[in-house]
Amino acid sequence: MKFSLSILFFILINAQHGNVEGEYHNYFGNKLKINSDKTFLYTWHFDLASSWSKGKWKTKNDTIYFEVIPVYDTLRRPNLKDSLILSIDQKPQLITEMSIVFIEALSSGGQNRQKMSSKLYFDGEKLIEIKKNGKLDNRKLKAFWDNKKYNTWFIKSK
Numbered sequence: 001m002k003f004s005l006s007i008l009f010f011i012l013i014n015a016q017h018g019n020v021e022g023e024y025h026n027y028f029g030n031k032l033k034i035n036s037d038k039t040f041l042y043t044w045h046f047d048l049a050s051s052w053s054k055g056k057w058k059t060k061n062d063t064i065y066f067e068v069i070p071v072y073d074t075l076r077r078p079n080l081k082d083s084l085i086l087s088i089d090q091k092p093q094l095i096t097e098m099s100i101v102f103i104e105a106l107s108s109g110g111q112n113r114q115k116m117s118s119k120l121y122f123d124g125e126k127l128i129e130i131k132k133n134g135k136l137d138n139r140k141l142k143a144f145w146d147n148k149k150y151n152t153w154f155i156k157s158k
Contacts, residue, residue, distance in 0.1 A: 021036045039057070066118050128153040
């Protein structure tokens, strides 16, 4: 009987909150893809600037915790030890100093330039940032492109 009630409680909680996996966005250029294999991809785009982060996620009750895992390239320079630098894209590779000059000249984006929240509250429909003080970020911010105010939370993309 105890085991049956535990299973029923688990099913009810999951049914109430829905499935967290999927693609989300907000009105400020942020996108978050939460994969079923416990990985995620966070991206931010504004005008010509951009940022991305990837890593692992886990849930505890109604909170999703994100661990950003940096992707590194190996920098190879003559007569020096190889070193690791943050990758400009999601594929680790071997690069040279000339590659860095070329990438920096052309790039206006990169890894972890726009930090994402390490934990979000999931209410079954949206993801809301949990601030450092433990409160939910339910603010509405004015967009620069019009006078309208927008919610800061993520909504599921259709």
